Amino acid sequence: xxxxxxxxxVNRIRETSQGHSLIPPCQVACPLHMEIGKYVxxxxxxxxLEALQVIREGNPFxxxxxxxxxxxxxxxxxxxxxxxxxxIRALKRFAVEFGGDRMIELEAExxxxxxxxxxxxxxxxxxxxxxxxxxxxPVTIFxxxxxxxxxxxxxxxRYRLPREVVDTEVQRLIHMGVEIKTNTRVISIDLLFDMGxxxxxxxxxxxxxxxxxxxxxxxxxxxxxxxFLREVNLGLKPALGKEVAVVGGGNVAMDAxxxxxxxxxxxxxxxxxxxxxxxxxxxxxxxxxxxxxxxxMFLVAPIKMKRENGRLSVTCVRMELGEPDTGGRRRxxxxxxSEYDTEFDTLITAIGQAPQISxxxxxxxxxxxxxxxxxxxxxxxxxxxxxxxxxxxxPATVTQALASGRQAAFCIDDYxxxxxxxxxxxxxxxxxxxxxxxxxxxxxxxxxxxxxxLSPETRTKEFKPIxxxxxxxxxxxxxxxxxxxxxxxxxxxxxxxxTCLTCLRVCPYHVPYLDEWGTIQIPADExxxxxxxxxxxxxxxxILRKPYDRRHIDEELEHALRSAAESKSxxxxxxxxxxxxxxxxxxxxxxxxESRAGIWIVPVLCVAKLEGEHILRAFEMGAEGVFIAGCxxxxxxxxxxxxxxxxxxxxxxxxxxxxxEQERVQTFNLRAADDDITEALDNFTERIGxxxxxxxxxxxxxx
Amino acid sequence: MIVAEQxxxxxxxxxxxxxxxxxxxxCGTCVTVCxxxxxxEVAFLHSALxxxxxxxxxxxxxxxxxxxxxxxxxxxxxxxxxxxxEVDTIxxxxxxxxxxxxxxxxxxxxxxxxxxxxxxxxxxxxGVWDERCxxxxxxxxxxxxxxxxxxxxxxxxxxxxxxxxxxxxxxxxKDMECAWILIYKRLERLQQLEKMRRYYPPRNFRxxxxxxxxxxxxxxxxxxxxx
Numbered sequence: 001x002x003x004x005x006x007x008x009x010v011n012r013i014r015e016t017s018q019g020h021s022l023i024p025p026c027q028v029a030c031p032l033h034m035e036i037g038k039y040v041x042x043x044x045x046x047x048x049l050e051a052l053q054v055i056r057e058g059n060p061f062x063x064x065x066x067x068x069x070x071x072x073x074x075x076x077x078x079x080x081x082x083x084x085x086x087x088i089r090a091l092k093r094f095a096v097e098f099g100g101d102r103m104i105e106l107e108a109e110x111x112x113x114x115x116x117x118x119x120x121x122x123x124x125x126x127x128x129x130x131x132x133x134x135x136x137x138p139v140t141i142f143x144x145x146x147x148x149x150x151x152x153x154x155x156x157x158r159y160r161l162p163r164e165v166v167d168t169e170v171q172r173l174i175h176m177g178v179e180i181k182t183n184t185r186v187i188s189i190d191l192l193f194d195m196g197x198x199x200x201x202x203x204x205x206x207x208x209x210x211x212x213x214x215x216x217x218x219x220x221x222x223x224x225x226x227x228f229l230r231e232v233n234l235g236l237k238p239a240l241g242k243e244v245a246v247v248g249g250g251n252v253a254m255d256a257x258x259x260x261x262x263x264x265x266x267x268x269x270x271x272x273x274x275x276x277x278x279x280x281x282x283x284x285x286x287x288x289x290x291x292x293x294x295x296x297m298f299l300v301a302p303i304k305m306k307r308e309n310g311r312l313s314v315t316c317v318r319m320e321l322g323e324p325d326t327g328g329r330r331r332x333x334x335x336x337x338s339e340y341d342t343e344f345d346t347l348i349t350a351i352g353q354a355p356q357i358s359x360x361x362x363x364x365x366x367x368x369x370x371x372x373x374x375x376x377x378x379x380x381x382x383x384x385x386x387x388x389x390x391x392x393x394x395p396a397t398v399t400q401a402l403a404s405g406r407q408a409a410f411c412i413d414d415y416x417x418x419x420x421x422x423x424x425x426x427x428x429x430x431x432x433x434x435x436x437x438x439x440x441x442x443x444x445x446x447x448x449x450x451x452x453x454l455s456p457e458t459r460t461k462e463f464k465p466i467x468x469x470x471x472x473x474x475x476x477x478x479x480x481x482x483x484x485x486x487x488x489x490x491x492x493x494x495x496x497x498x499t500c501l502t503c504l505r506v507c508p509y510h511v512p513y514l515d516e517w518g519t520i521q522i523p524a525d526e527x528x529x530x531x532x533x534x535x536x537x538x539x540x541x542x543i544l545r546k547p548y549d550r551r552h553i554d555e556e557l558e559h560a561l562r563s564a565a566e567s568k569s570x571x572x573x574x575x576x577x578x579x580x581x582x583x584x585x586x587x588x589x590x591x592x593x594e595s596r597a598g599i600w601i602v603p604v605l606c607v608a609k610l611e612g613e614h615i616l617r618a619f620e621m622g623a624e625g626v627f628i629a630g631c632x633x634x635x636x637x638x639x640x641x642x643x644x645x646x647x648x649x650x651x652x653x654x655x656x657x658x659x660x661e662q663e664r665v666q667t668f669n670l671r672a673a674d675d676d677i678t679e680a681l682d683n684f685t686e687r688i689g690x691x692x693x694x695x696x697x698x699x700x701x702x703x
Numbered sequence: 704m705i706v707a708e709q710x711x712x713x714x715x716x717x718x719x720x721x722x723x724x725x726x727x728x729x730c731g732t733c734v735t736v737c738x739x740x741x742x743x744e745v746a747f748l749h750s751a752l753x754x755x756x757x758x759x760x761x762x763x764x765x766x767x768x769x770x771x772x773x774x775x776x777x778x779x780x781x782x783x784x785x786x787x788x789e790v791d792t793i794x795x796x797x798x799x800x801x802x803x804x805x806x807x808x809x810x811x812x813x814x815x816x817x818x819x820x821x822x823x824x825x826x827x828x829x830g831v832w833d834e835r836c837x838x839x840x841x842x843x844x845x846x847x848x849x850x851x852x853x854x855x856x857x858x859x860x861x862x863x864x865x866x867x868x869x870x871x872x873x874x875x876x877k878d879m880e881c882a883w884i885l886i887y888k889r890l891e892r893l894q895q896l897e898k899m900r901r902y903y904p905p906r907n908f909r910x911x912x913x914x915x916x917x918x919x920x921x922x923x924x925x926x927x928x929x930x
Contacts (some may be wrong), residue, residue: 495772500736504828538741539731550859616750650747657712658755 003285021545022486022524023430026088028611031403034058036073036088037484043091044479045579045605046472052099060130060402061169063101064123064152065467066093067161070282070397078485081435086446086482090467093451094475097487102168108176111136114198114416118142121185123398124203124389126173127405128412133176135413140197141178144185145176150205151390152398154230155252157259158463160488188360191387199412201382202371203405204360206390210352212247216305221312226254226352232259233570241345242266243312247302248350249279252395254286256348261460268294269344273301273319273332288466291456301331303339305347312344332567355391363387368394377421378404380412386412431486432525432686439526442509446636449478480580480636487546488527489534491520496541503533503542508638530637531609535647552602553614560600561621569598571624571692578608579603581631581670599685606630616666625664625688627675632669641669661691704825705733705798706832707818709744712751715794716817719752722791723763727752727817728783728805729770730797737832739818740796742770747827748796748817774801778807787812822854847896848889853884861903 026036035054045082055062069089077085095101101262116132118125121143132139149166174180186192192200211217223238225248231238244265246257251270259270270289272279275298279286290296304315320340321330354369364381366372371380371387378386388404389410390396414421435443452468453459459466470478488511491497499520504512511526512533522533524545534542557574564572604610607630618626630644644667652662666684668677727745729781735741745768756762769786771779774797789795792813795802799820806814822834841861843861844851853859857875863883867874871884882918 134743496731496742498731498735498741500738501826502738502829505826536743538738538743540742540746610907612747613750616747616754619752620754622757654712654747654751655754658751658758660758 023432024485025076025433026073026086026485028430031397031400031404032059034073037482037487039095040086040088040091040479040482041484042476043095044482045603046476047162048095048099051095051103055095055099056101056104060127060406061123062092063096064161065089065399065402066096067165067464067467068152068156069399072399076433076481078433078435079481082440082443082483083445085439085479087448087450090451090470091475091479092378093467094470097469098472098475104172106172106176108133110135110138110177112138112416114138115140115196116199116416117186117192117195117197117202118201118203119178119189119192120144120150120203120205120389120391121148122203122205122389123152123401124405124408125150125201126152126169127402128201128203128388129173129405130176131406131409132412133173133178135409136412137416139178140185141180142184142192143180143182146183148180148182150203151207154207154233155226155255156398157229157233157255157262159258159262159459159466160255162465173635184456185417187358189362189382193384199386199416200389201405201408201412202357202363202380202385202387203389203401204323204355204357204391204410206353206355206370206395208354208356208369209349210354212302212349212351214303214305216307219305219307219312221307221345222305222347222349225252225348226353228256228348229259232263240265241311243344243350244346245266245271245302245344246348246350247271248352249274249281250350250395251281251285253348253350254281254289254294256318256350258292259290259348259463261292261294261346262463265345270294271300271302271316272294272296272298274321274329275299278321278329288453288456292460293456300520301332301334302347303414312347313341314344314347315339315341315589344493350383352388353395355394357391359581370394377414378408384415386415395598396428415540434525436526437595439509439511439528442638443483444636444638445530446481448481449474453669476580484526484529484546487544488524488529489522489531489544490524491522491541492543493541494519495538498539500538502536503540506532506536506643508532528637530640530645532639535609535643540543553602553610554604556604557614557617560602561618564600564623571598572622573599573625573627574618574623575599575601575627575629575681575689576604576607576614577601578607578635578670579605579630580636581629583632586668599681604630606635606640607639608637610644610647612647612651612654615647616654619655619660619664624692625666625684627666627668627681627684629668629670634670663687664691704736704823705800705820706737706822706824706834707734707739707798707820708741709796709818710717710816711749712755715748715817716752716755719764719792719794722813724765724767724790724792725752726783726786726790726793727766727768728774728793728795728797729768730774730795730801731770731772732775734797734801734818735747735770737826738830740798745770745796774798775804777804777808780805783809839906839908840915841906843903846903847886848893848895848898850882850883850886850889852886855880855885860906 024037027033030036035058039051039054059065067363071089073088076083079085115138118141121141125141125446128141129141144539148170152161152166152566189200208228209226221599228238240260240263241595242265244260253270259268299319300316301319302314303317306313317334319332320335322333325332342543357365357371364372371392373380373387373392378388380387386408388408388464389401411421451470454466497520503520512522515521529544531544534544561598607628615626630640632641648667652665656662668680670677727749729740729742729745731741749766749768754767756764773779776794787809792815793805794815794817795805796817799876801816802816823836824832824834825840827833834854836851839853850860852863856863857873858865868881868884871881873879873881889901890898
């Protein structure tokens with residue numbers, strides 16, 4: 001059990017690489033290395049339960065990430081190079097909600113003796129507790145505030161992360177047997193060791209706002225961002241007055257500004273000393289803040305403040321951008337004689353935060369008063385004391401904190417078992433990031449569907465979550481945009497390859513090429529995994545790196561044929577339908593598995609992967625008719641309809657020589673706007689019934 | 704490359720009719736490339752034959768399938784040794800050469816052709832093959848600008864074009880290019896039109912004895928003191 005959980009990530013990667021698939025850029029970018037490609041594909045098939053399962057395997061608290069993840073995966077998504085990235089976070093939210101994440105109950109058994117203490121209950125602490133419980137350790141969380149969650153509770157405003165979500169996850173941890181001590185500030189690590197804890201994980205976060213270091217900073221009416229958000233999140237309503245200024249350009253500044261809007265201030269301005277392009281806050285946040293009426297003043301910095309007549313008089317100076325600093329951002333330089341005075345009721349400073357580590361912990365600190373740790377083992381200068389989360393990195397994202405918590409759990413496990421730390425040799429083979437221009441040109445551009453947001457007018461009235469969930473069809477359509485990086489075709493049997501150039505000629509994306517030695521190469525970086533070359537290869541030398549797709553048709557077909565044989569309803573009609581277009585959107589869901597007499601549906605992951613043999617197999621097993629229902633022009637891949645028709649013609653030619661009518665094989669377009677698929681299908685069934693009857697009569701006459 | 708075309712299902716059914724256990728034998732070279740008898744086609748034919756058997760309710764055949772890298776060399780056929788003992792016939796989807804070599808290699812078993820070997824040619828594009836060479840054994844392409852009138856002219860004349868050419872097309876088939884017009888245009892482009900102005904006497908095909916054999920190796924004594 002231990003090793004299973006611990007080597008989870010390594011195992012997963014090995015498992016997938018058995019199918020030769022390469023790790024896609026989204027997975028590489030994810031701090032938790034979640035199998036994004038896999039769950040997005042499952043959502044595209046309408047399989048939310050399975051998608052949620054994949055998500056839960058890689059993420060202890062998917063419901064939290066579904067709301068607040070800053071989705072570095074989307075920045076790495078290669079669809080960026082074509083149009084816009086897949087909306088991965090929103091799809092996760094969809095899977096979490098529709099997959100019934102809140103119903104999931106977790107249990108854990110205590111199999112280890114060594115107690116572990118966690119100081120702080122932010123995302124890193126909670127994740128560490130989750131994995132330590134899975135590994136079987138007794139875990140106690142010490143939390144200084146009255147409620148668990150750290151920044152999830154006191155930092156992130158409710159409109160971005162509803163408190164119920166955090167509550168659910170906390171309840172789940174309690175159910176797993178995590179001991180919780182709230183309102184308990186740990187003042188000494190020695191004390192914890194005295195209490196019998198064998199290892200300690202320090203994850204106290206970075207709650208201390210940085211000071212601007214200017215005159216009048218301590219005047220009444222000046223409040224720091226972290227404190228302000230904490231007060232708001234704990235349900236207090238700080239009196240802000242009418243006009244509020246927020247200093248800073250990060251996510252905390254955005255949160256503070258948008259929280260201020262929701263508290264009913266009439267005007268909120270953000271003062272930022274650089275320009276919009278340098279703003280560290282996520283672009284969505286900035287966009288949404290502006291929609292909500294937050295004003296932004298760029299290239300401005302306050303230099304002096306004074307409380308006068310019940311208002312705050314602020315002297316600002318204008319800036320210009322100078323040379324780039326070490327971080328690559330251009331350094332703001334004050335413009336001489338550009339000072340001007342302005343007035344606000346309240347000024348919120350949000351220029352950064354740092355951890356506040358008690359000296360009594362006797363931990364070695366580094367830059368920005370963060371705890372110094374070994375990046376691989378997360379060990380501090382004290383034996384048995386580990387640290388992670390914002391306390392180590394400085395303010396970072398929730399997902400990074402979760403990853404750090406997970407890493408800590410495994411490191412603590414190693415430490416307690418006197419094992420040499422396991423270095424995660426992550427995926428030897430990853431995908432290079434760039435698509436070639438000619439592939440990009442051939443990839444169909446499909447608009448990214450954003451989940452609906454509440455209108456700025458409604459959402460600024462209260463702290464309700466502003467983002468809605470996709471509906472089923474939108475989620476499926478969005479997920480289908482995935483380019484399936486790293487799952488593409490490869491020449492599995494180079495010795496079989498006759499270099500016939502079929503793959504090169506049939507590929508809609510012009511991916512295969514002849515190298516200078518006359519060998520066909522299918523670069524994994526470019527392949528879109530449509531499967532056309534796999535079905536067309538006359539030597540059967542090509543497979544998809546995700547071999548499941550073809551096996552899937554065989555298995556589903558045999559399953560349908562077996563069930564059909566049992567049910568004995570006549571005439572038997574087999575329908576090969578695109579799983580993406582069919583069940584995903586429910587177009588033909590009413591047809592699912594003999595909801596209509598005699599019709600058995602075989603879901604295929606795109607009809608382009610269907611081979612003539614599959615159709616013949618259906619006839620061999622007694623089918624009277626076969627139809628193929630694809631998505632026509634709606635298909636997210638190119639040329640699929642053309643290839644389906646090619647194979648259908650091949651089969652029609654063949655069965656007509658056997659004495660079967662060609663019309664027994666029919667194609668339908670699931671997504672045709674004007675055609676009613678159910679009606680077309682009724683006609684087809686009727687015709688097959690007629691043909692069937694005719695042949696029976698013929699037999700009778702003969703005998 | 705040799706281009707072949709699979710025989711009709713009806714014909715195949717007819718030739719295998721007397722035999723119970725049939726090995727469908729594909730070839731991984733030319734017929735794979737031209738989509739007539741590679742592994743994919745063998746599998747498809749296998750399925751089709753099974754459907755035919757089920758539908759005609761007279762199931763007597765027992766099919767198996769295998770594809771070798773090349774049927775026209777004995778060495779590639781060694782792997783079949785065990786398999787052929789278990790079957791009554793081999794339906795070879797190799798070209799005519801393959802069928803004969805398989806028959807030669809396994810003298811005790813009937814070998815049947817599953818494809819019609821059509822010509823030597825090239826893939827014009829995916830799914831379209833054109834004849835290009837007649838293997839006449841006396842290549843004149845140097846004089847005809849790399850375009851073979853023996854294969855590409857319906858009449859195979861050496862001094863064309865004939866009077867039947869019209870708008871660059873052949874009188875025998877309006878969709879077919881006249882080979883001699885192509886030759887003329889290409890010679891013009893190469894500034895070698897003088898080659899059109901010569902007369903090529905008819906060739907005497909009787910001087911080529913059939914079947915032909917080419918011996919590459921020199922006739923030297925083996926062994927002795929020379930080694």
